[in-house]
Amino acid sequence: MVSAPLTPEQRKRMAEAQVYIQGAGSIGLWLSIQAALHARAANRPLNIVIFERRPSHTREHALWVNPTWFKDKMHPDTHIPGLTDSTKSIQIRANALEHLLLEKAQALGVTVIRSQKISDWCDSLLKINQDDFWQRSKYETAIAEGKKAWLKEIFRLTPNADRFIGTDGSHSLMRELFFQAEPIHRRIIRRVVQLSLEIDLSEHPKVRLDSAYPTAGLFDFKAIAHVDAREGQTSRLTARFFVDETTYARLQKPDGTPIASATNPLISDHLLDHPLLSQKLRYSLSNWIQQVERKLTKELGHPYSVNLSKAKLNTISLEHTQAPTFWQRISRRGRPFDIALEGDAQEFTPFYSSLNSSMGTACDLAKALSVNDPQKRKPLFDRYVRNTRRHRTWLACWLWLKNIILTFLTWVQSLTGWVSLTLRQWSFQHASNMHAKTDLLPSPCVRLTATKAHEASLQGAFIQQFRFRTASRIGLGSNSSCPDNSVYNEESRELRRARHAKP
Structure with a gap:
């Protein structure tokens, strides 16, 4: 110009x-x-x-x-x-x-x-x-x-x-x-990994992309997306992912210079499989691309697949200047x-x-x-x-x-995830222990009468019955272990009657 x-x-x-x-x-x-x-x-x-x-x-x-x-x-x-x-x-x-x-x-x-x-x-x-x-x-x-x-x-x-x-x-x-x-005064406040895609609209002369692309709640790293919109032409859709220092350092040379810069970006047909990308970053990039493909499929009216051979990836260090x-x-x-x-x-x-x-x-x-x-x-x-x-x-x-x-x-989210994982592990371990103990117990299908059952025997029968039902509910046992359901139901009625009987 x-x-x-x-x-x-x-x-x-x-x-x-x-x-x-x-x-x-x-x-x-x-x-x-x-x-x-x-x-x-x-x-x-x-x-x-x-x-x-x-x-x-x-x-x-x-x-x-x-x-x-x-x-x-x-x-x-x-x-x-x-x-x-x-x-x-x-x-x-x-x-x-x-x-x-x-x-x-x-x-x-x-x-x-x-x-x-x-x-x-x-x-x-x-x-x-x-x-x-x-x-x-x-x-x-x-x-x-x-x-x-x-x-x-x-x-x-x-x-x-x-x-x-x-x-x-x-x-x-x-x-x-x-x-x-x-x-x-200069201070680095953001480390960014930028992914840029080319969207070909030559077959859709009246389509113009907007900037409302999914950027929240889908990725491990917060992202901001914007589009260089051109009606009926090739538009460039760009997402900036705010990454942590460790992820950013993987894309830097030992002297601190970027491996993928704005003038020399990473371009590869297998960009998402690049060894320099961390697992979290790879997940965020692939997830965003999938969301873009879904939105473009809805806007264009036919299935659309992003061509990664023209995708560009580079790093940016955003500074606060004063x-x-x-x-x-x-x-x-x-x-x-x-x-x-x-x-x-x-x-x-x-x-x-x-x-x-x-x-x-x-x-x-x-x-x-x-x-x-x-x-x-x-x-x-x-x-x-x-x-x-x-x-x-x-x-x-x-x-x-x-x-x-x-x-x-972020700390609360990490703590919540750790607690949830711990509870799932404990629940699985508890279910496994219950399954092991249930296999050692005698069958709960034992005929008991209220007049002959002792209080301790009744209590033991209730425990056996509870374990049987619990094991059946979580999939560690089934009603097939009881050969006669009618007998089991009759025993249950007798046990309930004995429990509510007056001394």
């Missing part, structure tokens, strides 16, 4: 921009909406420009949006049907969410400029031909210089902008350029500039409600962005930093408590 040249209208909007946002994802669009609403409520003009490298909304993975995380902080005039009017968590695709936010942002006058890939800007600005850089160090140096040149070009195109916000994801360029002096500093004020040509990070650029916590928490803190940042006076804006940024740090502390405590609860539930 080559960056599209800026049109005269886009250059004009950039020259008038007061707020520049890098990244038109969910957080960037949500932030621009909140800032525009606050500025409109205060009758202040505010021109916002967003740069985005993708030409369109192409990400189709499922997201969970919980409005309770940000409903109390967002502007009262925020009305987005299907999002802000919900009272509970909703599942929505990433492209559908971005489309809703884009319509609202454009209605408020926000300018979104797409197809602006930074690497293409670097190459065009420095006239770099990558084939000439056979030494990687020289190429990386050239790219670093190109990023600085891109920043200078952005400053030149936006002479009136004094608020620059980075919402460009966990690999943020804005963070790299403005906060490179601060080390990024920028210690996410706002600073710099001076350029005698003017104060506010630089801030939001979303995954500020803190990335995969699969832990990063989207919802970032939408909440973005509401505080929007209040500061809507103020044009730098002196009045500074206290709002200070408040934003305090609230965000407080929110980080609360979120860390919540995640810590959640991990403890999950660990406790």
Whole structure:
């Protein structure tokens, strides 16, 4: 993808921009909406420009949006049907969410400029031909210089902008350029084994796969599935299994590098029989594939079998990244500039409600962005930093408590399984002992009368009868051991009559 040249209208909007946002994802669009609403409520003009490298909304993975995380902080005039009017968590695709936010942002006058890939800007600005850089160090140096040149070009195109916000994801360029002096805190929180399948829909031109594939309660490892859906074409269905450290280590080399990486995955016709896969992982993978085949058979109307020859398996290490500093004020040509990070650029916590928490803190940042006076804006940024740090502390405590609860539930589940197994073993052993003792006892079909039976004899007969019935019930004996059932029934009546007889 080559960056599209800026049109005269886009250059004009950039020259008038007061707020520049890098990244038109969910957080960037949500932030621009909140800032525009606050500025409109205060009758202040505010021109916002967003740069985005993708030409369109192409990400189709499922997201969970919980409005309770940000409903109390967002502007009262925020009305987005299907999002802000919900009272509970909703599942929505990433492209559908971005489309809703884009319509609202454009209605408020926000300018979104797409197809602006930074690497293409670097190459065009420095006239770099990558084939000439056979030494990687020289190429990386050239790219670093190109990023600085891109920043200078952005400053030149936006002479009136004094608020620059980075919402460009966990690999943020804005963070790299403005906060490179601060080390990024990194911590591995998830180890993932990813299995990707190809689903051929060429014979079904109107079929489009959804993302609701079974991922809970079926496997030894928790899984999240998403689909790169293409109508009537080959779609890639991917499941990410959160595995333990032992299972993950089997797929690593002694030096810690992955044997199966995203660029070099495992591909085999007998993938599930690979010796590096643990038994638990093999069970989870095969179980998920069976569930997918059942669902596809139901959706397509005929039996469907997954072709494992095109399946890919690789490992991913998900890191929690956190920028210690996410706002600073710099001076350029005698003017104060506010630089801030939001979303995954500020803190990335995969699969832990990063989207919802970032939408909440973005509401505080929007209040500061809507103020044009730098002196009045500074206290709002200070408040934003305090609230965000407080929110980080609360979120860390919540995640810590959640991990403890999950660990406790896992321990309870393991204990329950051990108790159940022990009881089954004890029951089997007890039944075996009863069977052995029953074989040594005389036949219970002995005629007894109430007048001649002694109390001890009656008690012994009851015990024999109980053992006989128990052995018959569990399959260790049968009524065939009693040659005459009528005699047995008559004895039972006599025993009951003697038991209730008055002394």
